Amino acid sequence: MLDRELEYANVYVNALGEEERAESVMAGLRRAHGFLRRELASRIRLRRAPELRFHWDETLSRAAHIEEVLDSLNIPPAEPSETEKASEED
Template identity: 55%
Template sequence: MATKARARKVAERIQEELADILMRNVADPRLAMVTITAVDVDRELAYAQIYVVASGDDERMDDVLAGLEGAQGYLRSQLAARIQLRSFPQLRFRWDASHERGARIEELLDSLQEERGEKAGDVSGGNDD
């Protein structure tokens, strides 16, 4: 079993190398403009959860994930050639929806701030008469 620090280092290396492979070695148009946002590797180094986003919003999610699943064997073999491990983790691709949740929170905070601003304006506006 690897330490947390070792698992983190392996995850960082997988993220770097996978981004390079996708940019330089993969011709699948479904995988154009894909960003690896995070990689989590379990302590046994058996599985790597790879979180991705792509330009074009959620419309491309199914195509991107299908492309990554289809290329999984190739990607894993390329990563194994670049990163020396006794046994290379299985790759599991996930869509990273955190940026969408963050944008929604921003919208909610902005609308709340506008409401508070309007209420403050109403109170000060009532004193002008």
Template identity: 40%
Template sequence: MKKNTRISRVNDEIFKEISQIVRAELKDPRIGAMTSVVRVDTTQDLKYCKVYVSVLGDEAQKESVMKGLKNAGGFIRHLIAERVNLRITPELIFKLDESAEYAVRMEQLMRQISQDREEREGAHEGE
């Protein structure tokens, strides 16, 4: 149990720092305001950290942001090493998280189904 809370604290610290870095410190024009860190997942041995990123935009914009983050990975890792007190600074692996877009899409579909049902019921009442 102790290790899980430690990893959880490490994840929280890394998440906080990477969010700050992405939001305010990266100068790469590819990484815009519509980029946000959703969560981080560090391995037990602290060698790797998956950074899940949400990007609002089309496929080209998402690809561009992911390339920018990958290029900035060494710089971000260096800043994490300075700010988070760890013996080993994990290697950062950036992953595109599309769960927010998926949720929006599902909500649109549910709304459409509900609207279609209301229209059908309204048509039946008029008969």
């Protein structure tokens, strides 16, 4: 995600299923920052390549937690409405 002045690019990162490796993944990306920025600069048409800012994205772990909570509620599935029953018969 680039800011308006195209000076910074926010890069949201997640190592699928590897939350415990977040620190090492982020450290690796910080070490590769210069290389990644040069590669980006060679592939885009901007006067100046944006500065990369890496952020750990917790969206997947939050979604998994919400799913666990919902599953733990043991709510039975709702009965189909008359409209849904009629559309299934067609």
